[in-house]
Amino acid sequence: MIQEIIILCAVSFFAGFIDAIVGGGGLLQTPAMLIILPQYPIATLFGTTKIPSVTGTAFAAYKYSRNVIINWKLLCPIIITAFTGALAGAYCITLIRSDVIKPIILILLIVIAIYTYSKKNFGQHQAKELSFLTQLMIGLSFGFAIGFYDGLIGPGTGTFFMLAFISLLGKDFLNSSANAKYLNVGTNVAAIIYFAQSGHILYEFAIPMAVFNLFGSFLGIKLALLKGNKFIRIFFLCVVSATILRFAWDIFFKH
Incomplete structure (x- = not known):
């Protein structure tokens, strides 16, 4: 058991490092859990990864907020809808087959990667003439949708939140990353509530992983x-490319 904890803590450190910058730490943590602890149900492994994820993400959100201006009036309602969406997604994980959704996400990610690479100014601040109400409506919509995805599938949620802030609200990468962290905290907390009450968290692994995720x-x-x-x-771009490979593997090679 000690050996498994050491390996998972190392993975969690790098996951925290990646997550703090652009999200996508789940691309490391989730597969590592599946490989190292195959004897446990997938729901238990998924629930366990949420503890280190929320620890590192919450710390990142706090640190970013000290260096980036956050529009709390806009962000707080979006966090609530993301939280609600994640609860709905976690509930629906037994009702909707994720292998039906993954091909759609794969195509979307490929388009995003091509667009981001070709548009050199993508992720720079772009002033969008949007009223507060319009921004709120857009934010509530993608907050619930991406939150639902996090509860249902998971990997890359922070990256999708970043994309939404950049492409739909005209924020730059740094500001989008800061906002995405708070939304990701909301969706992770929702997942933890759901999985904890159903006994799907291995705390002996989750707690030491959380410490190393924090360092990363x-x-x-x-x-x-x-x-x-x-x-x-x-x-x-690197994380989106890795996400594409992950989904392609799940769709075409994993049996």
Whole structure:
């Protein structure tokens, strides 16, 4: 058991590092849990990863908020809808087959990767003439939709939140990353509530993983704030590409 904890803590450290910058730490943590602890149900492994995820993400959200201006009047209602969506997704995980949704997400990710690569100014601040009410309606919509995805499937949620803030609300990478962290905290807390009450969390693994995820998150934030938007854009492209490979593997090769 000690060996498994050490390996998972190392993975959690790198997951926290990636998550703090652009999201997508679940691309490391979830497969690692499935490989190292195959004797447990998938729901238990999924629930366990949420503890380290919420720890690192909450810390990142706090640190970003000290360096980035957050529009709390806009963000708080979106967090609530993301939380609600995640609860609905977690409930529906037994009703909807994720393998039906994954091909759609794969196509969407490929389009996003091509667009981000070709548009050099993607992720720079773009002033959008949107009223507060319009921004709120857009935010509530993608908050619930992506929150639902997090409860249902999971990997890449933070990346999708970033994309929504950039493409729909005109925020830059740094601001979008900060906002995405708070939304991701909401969806992770919703998932923890659902999985904890049904006994699907292995705390002996989750707690030490959370500590290392926190350390990784600390380093990731330092680097993101130091390097700025250009660095985050490159990192974002890498994580989206990794997400594409992950979904392609699940769809075409995993049996």
